[in-house]
Amino acid sequence: MVTITDIAKACGVSRAAVSKALNGAPDIAPKTAERIREQAKALGYLPNATARALKVGRSYNIGILFSDPTGGGISHEYFSQILESVKSEAERLGYDITFISKDIGAMSMDYYEHAKYRNCDGAVIASADYHDPAIVRLVTSEIPTVTLDYTFDSCTSILSDNVRGMETLVRYVYENGHRKLAFIHGEMTSVTQKRLASFKKTCASLGITVPQEYIRPAVFHDPRSSGLATRALLELADRPTCIFYPDDLSFLGGMSELERHGISIPKDMSVVGYDGIPLSQVLRPRLTTYRQGAEQMGREAARLLIEQIEHPDTWLPQNITVEGALLKGDTVRSID
Amino acid sequence: MVTITDIAKACGVSRAAVSKALNGAPDIAPKTAERIREQAKALGYLPNATARALKVGRSYNIGILFSDPTGGGISHEYFSQILESVKSEAERLGYDITFISKDIGAMSMDYYEHAKYRNCDGAVIASADYHDPAIVRLVTSEIPTVTLDYTFDSCTSILSDNVRGMETLVRYVYENGHRKLAFIHGEMTSVTQKRLASFKKTCASLGITVPQEYIRPAVFHDPRSSGLATRALLELADRPTCIFYPDDLSFLGGMSELERHGISIPKDMSVVGYDGIPLSQVLRPRLTTYRQGAEQMGREAARLLIEQIEHPDTWLPQNITVEGALLKGDTVRSID
DNA sequence: TTGTATGCGTTATCAT
DNA sequence: ATGATAACGCATACAA
Numbered sequence: 001m002v003t004i005t006d007i008a009k010a011c012g013v014s015r016a017a018v019s020k021a022l023n024g025a026p027d028i029a030p031k032t033a034e035r036i037r038e039q040a041k042a043l044g045y046l047p048n049a050t051a052r053a054l055k056v057g058r059s060y061n062i063g064i065l066f067s068d069p070t071g072g073g074i075s076h077e078y079f080s081q082i083l084e085s086v087k088s089e090a091e092r093l094g095y096d097i098t099f100i101s102k103d104i105g106a107m108s109m110d111y112y113e114h115a116k117y118r119n120c121d122g123a124v125i126a127s128a129d130y131h132d133p134a135i136v137r138l139v140t141s142e143i144p145t146v147t148l149d150y151t152f153d154s155c156t157s158i159l160s161d162n163v164r165g166m167e168t169l170v171r172y173v174y175e176n177g178h179r180k181l182a183f184i185h186g187e188m189t190s191v192t193q194k195r196l197a198s199f200k201k202t203c204a205s206l207g208i209t210v211p212q213e214y215i216r217p218a219v220f221h222d223p224r225s226s227g228l229a230t231r232a233l234l235e236l237a238d239r240p241t242c243i244f245y246p247d248d249l250s251f252l253g254g255m256s257e258l259e260r261h262g263i264s265i266p267k268d269m270s271v272v273g274y275d276g277i278p279l280s281q282v283l284r285p286r287l288t289t290y291r292q293g294a295e296q297m298g299r300e301a302a303r304l305l306i307e308q309i310e311h312p313d314t315w316l317p318q319n320i321t322v323e324g325a326l327l328k329g330d331t332v333r334s335i336d
Numbered sequence: 337m338v339t340i341t342d343i344a345k346a347c348g349v350s351r352a353a354v355s356k357a358l359n360g361a362p363d364i365a366p367k368t369a370e371r372i373r374e375q376a377k378a379l380g381y382l383p384n385a386t387a388r389a390l391k392v393g394r395s396y397n398i399g400i401l402f403s404d405p406t407g408g409g410i411s412h413e414y415f416s417q418i419l420e421s422v423k424s425e426a427e428r429l430g431y432d433i434t435f436i437s438k439d440i441g442a443m444s445m446d447y448y449e450h451a452k453y454r455n456c457d458g459a460v461i462a463s464a465d466y467h468d469p470a471i472v473r474l475v476t477s478e479i480p481t482v483t484l485d486y487t488f489d490s491c492t493s494i495l496s497d498n499v500r501g502m503e504t505l506v507r508y509v510y511e512n513g514h515r516k517l518a519f520i521h522g523e524m525t526s527v528t529q530k531r532l533a534s535f536k537k538t539c540a541s542l543g544i545t546v547p548q549e550y551i552r553p554a555v556f557h558d559p560r561s562s563g564l565a566t567r568a569l570l571e572l573a574d575r576p577t578c579i580f581y582p583d584d585l586s587f588l589g590g591m592s593e594l595e596r597h598g599i600s601i602p603k604d605m606s607v608v609g610y611d612g613i614p615l616s617q618v619l620r621p622r623l624t625t626y627r628q629g630a631e632q633m634g635r636e637a638a639r640l641l642i643e644q645i646e647h648p649d650t651w652l653p654q655n656i657t658v659e660g661a662l663l664k665g666d667t668v669r670s671i672d
Numbered sequence: 673t674t675g676t677a678t679g680c681g682t683t684a685t686c687a688t
Numbered sequence: 689a690t691g692a693t694a695a696c697g698c699a700t701a702c703a704a
Binding site for chain 1: 337382383384385386387389390395396397413416423427428429430431432433434435436437439440441442443445449452453454455559585588589591592595596615618619620
Binding site for chain 1: 689690691692693695696697698
């Protein structure tokens with residue numbers, strides 16, 4: 001491994017001079033700096049992030065925390081997209097990203113401890129359970145954090161516009177003549193609460209009454225549970241004309257259940273999803289859904305986190321809402 | 337930040353004693369060690385991975401490299417699954433993972449340089465293009481590496497059993513009476529070469545002749561290109577009875593194209609996919625496909641990489657093939 | 673059994 | 689403009 005000491009020797013200068021030249025310090029003679037840089041390149045010098053981090057107290061590394069109790073958090077397309085965009089934006093700004101988890105090897109640590117252990121300059125958090133004390137500890141620590149889809153006081157958050165998204169979907173369905181809307185929701189997270197509240201509120205403002213039995217619980221990203229909820233809805237004496245699913249993937253469970261009953265989409269039943277993942281627009285019929293701006297959310301999360309890291313003095317917590325867009329698709333039929 | 341120096345002071349011992357006690361060194365009095373550990377916990381001490389890494393030359397951090405020229409590498413379910421399993425196995429063994437990429441911030445580096453910069457103890461590589469000189473440089477460097485779905489000399493690799501997988505699919509289709517098999521393949525990677533060769537070989541051994549026009553190029557994970565390939569197949573005077581798709585996701589493109597032509601699956605056309613991602617079994621009809629053992633591949637990759645890192649002396653490169661399994665699904669019709 | 677001294681690679685402070 | 693030196697937090701060879 002070639003270090004600044006090697007370069008210093010080769011150039012006949014001190015290590016300090018090399019460090020300055022390589023970091024573009026002003027108090028170094030231009031031609032000397034040039035000579036040093038050439039020599040560094042010639043020797044194949046690479047800065048050592050570890051040594052630098054130890055010295056300057058900044059690792060240029062940000063932690064990313066995906067916590068999903070149902071396992072495989074990363075493998076949901078919505079999360080993957082966020083991860084990918086956080087990653088590329090962070091890299092663009094000179095930061096690497098490392099996953100943060102509990103219990104690394106033999107040592108048992110919580111998220112905060114893990115982040116400290118790795119000297120993360122900050123952390124992006126995407127969690128299904130923001131009540132987890134370990135998450136709260138990290139968020140309320142001195143480590144700069146940005147949360148996704150949940151707001152803590154004094155912590156920047158990036159929010160999907162769940163309220164408007166759901167309102168947009170309900171209105172679209174309403175405009176197509178539907179008055180009997182059923183809603184299958186995910187676990188009772190804050191996201192679900194927002195969507196459910198928006199669903200009810202929008203229905204109310206449109207003069208639609210939603211019977212209690214039209215609201216069914218299921219599990220996010222779990223087609224089976226949404227399939228069961230669908231079956232329950234189909235067993236009702238007075239069936240809905242349109243079913244809202246917790247997310248696009250969950251719709252697939254409903255789809256097969258409907259098919260099993262010989263019910264055609266959208267001829268006999270209209271449906272809408274949520275998320276707008278690429279998959280939803282590849283299906284036939286294309287799913288009517290609401291696209292969350294996952295890439296933009298990830299990008300903003302990385303950008304704001306790094307801004308906070310680099311300018312802690314002028315920083316104020318922000319709650320940014322990223323707008324999505326209605327994807328009309330073909331699964332909502334216009335009825336009279 | 338509380339360091340071993342603080343603990344040393346609080347306990348009235350030297351920093352060395354603290355270090356030894358915390359690392360369970362044998363040459364320290366049990367009761368002293370106990371006292372030190374208690375004090376460490378009381379003070380909320382956390383080891384500093386950066387300082388330790390600088391000292392011992394090991395970062396307990398492994399790099400993971402996903403390179404997919406078509407962008408968003410992580411967001412394909414197959415890759416996500418591998419990432420998730422590499423991550424959890426590595427963490428179980430005491431390692432964190434960091435993404436490695438080109439061009440981090442202002443500095444332009446290749447993969448090798450990035451890995452060195454971060455002092456990665458090793459790297460897991462999943463690439464679509466193993467001819468990329470930057471990848472070759474990393475693989476042939478002194479950094480321990482494990483490759484997925486590609487074999488380099490003197491480098492451990494984890495391979496999906498593409499040859500057997502394709503053979504299994506062909507035989508299954510054959511047993512269901514099909515003799516006119518079309519094959520839509522992805523980009524000409526080594527994976528594609530193996531699958532294509534296995535397809536042709538198995539067909540030959542079963543006495544099936546595959547006309548040139550039954551072999552169509554497309555792009556992995558790109559439903560549109562597979563849709564176009566499907567259309568081309570449908571325009572043939574002598575249509576195939578079964579179409580092989582490059583992967584499960586690509587099948588969706590074919591599905592909508594078939595539907596557009598009023599062709600029902602599997603009544604009028606049989607199809608098979610590849611990958612066996614969860615999605616494929618949620619679709620109706622369930623896709624006939626071959627499941628690659630993504631979780632197992634990731635786990636093995638992490639396990640073998642860390643074994644190599646920790647026992648470089650007794651280590652030999654291995655090429656491990658992870659077996660998959662036929663998912664029969666419902667998209668291959670039995671014909672006479 | 674415990675402590676002292678040293679160095680990992682870098683940067684920052686302070687002389688020169 | 690340049691260099692000597694110390695320090696970041698830790699682990700280890702060696703001395704006591």
